Amino acid sequence: MTRTRITVVAAITASLLLGACSVNATDDSATAAGAGGTPIANVVTPDPGGLSRYVSPVALPASTDTRGPDGEKPVWYTQLNLTSAEVQRVKAGNYRAAIVWQEASPFMNALGKGVEQTYKALGIKIVSTTAANFDQTTLANNVRSVLALKPDVIITIAIDPVADVATFKPAVDQGVKLVFASVKPQNYKAGKEYVSLVTYDLSGLGNATADAVGNGLGGKGKIGQIYYDANFYVTNQREKAFEQTLKSKYPGIEVVDRVPMADPAKVEDVAAAMIARHPDIKAIFAPWDTAAEGVVAALRNAGRTDVGVYTIDLGNTNALEMAKGGMIKEMTSTLAVEFGNSLAVAGAYGLLGKKAPPMVIVPAFPVTKDNLAKGWESTFGVSLPTDIAAAGGAGR
Incomplete structure (x- = not known):
């Protein structure tokens, strides 16, 4: 397979696995929320640390056949929680975060909404949000640019798992906590180069x-x-x-x-x-x-x-x-905003030095x-x- 073909495949698959949603947002509230309409309160509930998390509309199975790219066995998002004491420790840290996406889209807006809401509750300042328009070179440039802002954690996604080994190396070398949405660089290991991989079932x-x-x-x-x-x-x-x-x-x-x-x-x-x-x-x-x-x-x-x-x-x-x-x-x-919440909480695990599950998933449900x-x-x-x-x- 040629390099061009690899990049095209990576772009398409990164898009579809993150929800190839053709949502038309028509106002500012819709764009912020990710998909039109007014906020709904009864789909969220406090977790043990007091953070707002989404309620699954279906029962979570005791097990799943889903596995990560390296065979990782996932846990449900409900097992990814901070205690009240840990929330206070994060708030006291004056941490900074950056969001480095592969594209700007309604679905990614929904993920971003989850990250932003959770980090606001945790007192973490988001210093930058970028989108690479599925261009691997742009992604690499965006990573280098946000590193100049000295974030403690980066929420992101790989576009080309092979090329992005080098893309994220500067962040790894600087000790920035990386959390990947669905696609990670090849051979990166949880607990070493990154904190956790979050995706869906x-x-x-x-x-x-x-x-x-x-x-x-x-x-x-x-x-x-x-x-x-x-x-x-x-x-x-x-x-x-x-x-x-x-x-x-x-x-x-x-x-x-x-x-x-x-x-x-x-x-x-x-x-x-x-x-x-x-x-x-x-x-x-x-x-x-x-x-x-x-x-x-x-x-x-x-x-x-x-x-x-x-x-x-x-x-x-x-x-x-x-x-x-x-x-x-x-x-x-799937739970799109909770996907973002879980990414954010995983990042907090990294900031606290708390071992995170290598892979976390949100559930699937029929509509x-x-x-x-x-x-x-x-x-x-x-x-x-x-x-x-x-x-x-x-x-x-």
Whole structure:
């Protein structure tokens, strides 16, 4: 694989694993919150240290098959807490933090909201927030720039796991506490070069989506599956879990066409060819939110509004389609703002010299028309945008 190909794959996968949400924020409060609407209070609760944390809308399984890039076994975000005494120690430290993202997007805004709220509560000053627009050189420059501001902790993400070994070395050498969101540099070790890796329940995303397909089709029927054609642990785990759950729990559902997608820009063509080959399919799995938009376009162009679309990640365009009773039947989501809260708390572990779990995850949960409002609130901490709510998306 060429260097260019590696960078493109890293950019695409970093985007999708962090939630390829096509949310349209239309005002300042929406932008700050990450996704439209007014703040919702009943989705948060105090943790043992008094910090606001998000309540999972589903029961957390006793175990998960999700593993990190080096085989790390994760713990649930609820196990990542500070005591009241530790909160006071952090507040007394006059610490400084920087946020170094790979892109600026509604989903990253939601993560940033979580980091900012938690660090405000901990008395940690955020000295800089940057976005690299998926350019690895820009990311490296941003890391060097924020280091001049002398942060004690950096919340960040790697774009190219190989190249970013060098990108973050200056921070490691300066003793800055690094916390990575989902993607870390290759061969970096928790407790050594960085504090912790925070992401979401990858297997849970696949399991929930498979259950949605099984329930939506009544346990039988023919479906198509579009999968992301890349050797990347995030998408690999999601799709493996989806396939295994379908096979083990819903033997009456047959995947009659499983098609790779290397270029997300061509997903509409992939879907169009699939439904032409198999006009009897009842549903299509799309690997993430914006890919599902292409599938919906292909179905609409073919006049096939009878085919359901199931995907991962919650976004505005598909939420509106769902609210209208359209082709999007289910989107599996996660706690986006809590993702940011957990990143921030992990950083505080590093500042205190407290050993953090190598990998921390937030849960996956299904969002359908029946619970769209609640799913949106749990994901972003705000109410549904008015256009979606008006279209019939008030299900709880």
